[in-house]
Amino acid sequence: MKAKTQGTTNSNDKKLSPEQQKQLLGVWKARFEKNRNRHEGLAWDPVRTKLEANPEKLWSLSEMERTGGEPDVLGRDETTAEFIFCDCSAESPKGRRSLCYDREALESRKQHKPENSALDMATAMGIEILTEDQYRELQRLGTFDTKTSSWIRTPPQIRRLGGALFCDRRYNTVFVYHNGAESYYAARGFRGSLRV
Template sequence: MTMTRLLSSEQRTELLNILQARFAKHMDRHEDIQWEDVQARLESQDASARLWSISEMERTGGEPDVIGYDAESGEYVFCDCSTESPRGRRSVCYDRAAWEARKENKPASDALTMAAEMGITMLTEEQYRQLQQLGAFDLKSSSWIETPERIRKLGGAIFGDRRYDTVFIYHNGADSYYAARGFRGWIRV
């Protein structure tokens, strides 16, 4: 299946309006960043494919927002900031190898494949903990996070959530999946 990775002008305008409203509502996530600078970057020619990826983050319930700026590259960092793990990315196992290993009751997809198809990257443990400093996320859900190879080789994968005002990182078999577990991603623009 070939996907069109470009937005129509109407889709682009609608997405920019959503992102601008979210940006203004959550200034605490990006205190020293101006929307006009972000918008100029999003509207640049070389950002069109990444804008499509951000639209996929939005479409699947991620509520992407700016959480950082890399002065060296001039790129803004967008991350899924939905209160709970994005609804359109739940009930997935960790990666394709885990999905293929399931003999029965396979989920529709896996987190790493979905992230790659969307053109985003899953959060690392460090990034997940940084996100949690910007708000209280995954109070009822959990999110797969990038798993170190040494854990993955043994059949496991890690996820994070927030309970009792504490961020927990824990493990499961990579082939497991739950209705309340999805994944969060990020992208630089």
């Protein structure tokens, strides 16, 4: 059974039209050039070439954009030659909030179920939820989640006991918290990463 994905494009249609592609590449190039501190030493043209050669990754990145993530390049993996994109919106992406942590948590709720779970939505979009280390790395490049919070990848030993982790930034400090995995809040979403 397919999970609902809050308006995510049909998974059989993971291609952008040439017009959509051109428009989004323009948006991402402008963001890339405006935020050079996030990817010092990298140039846009190799990133664009990689994106154009990977239509499904281009679609995933467009889903990050559509749901309010404002994705940008945070680096390049020298081993795999992949560029690493991450959601860089000031607050947790608006189109990915009010989600419990995963499918098990969603199914455990008897009443007032959210529309989806963070892990299911990330999978449908073709992206990965940030780990704690990735979240902290992002916060070194700017100031994020001062009014919202974001689910992060939860270690199995915590999840087995019913918990899930999330982060935010308050008092100029990054905090990691725990909640029941089935909880969801209007101010909590998730941030994702994508390798291209």
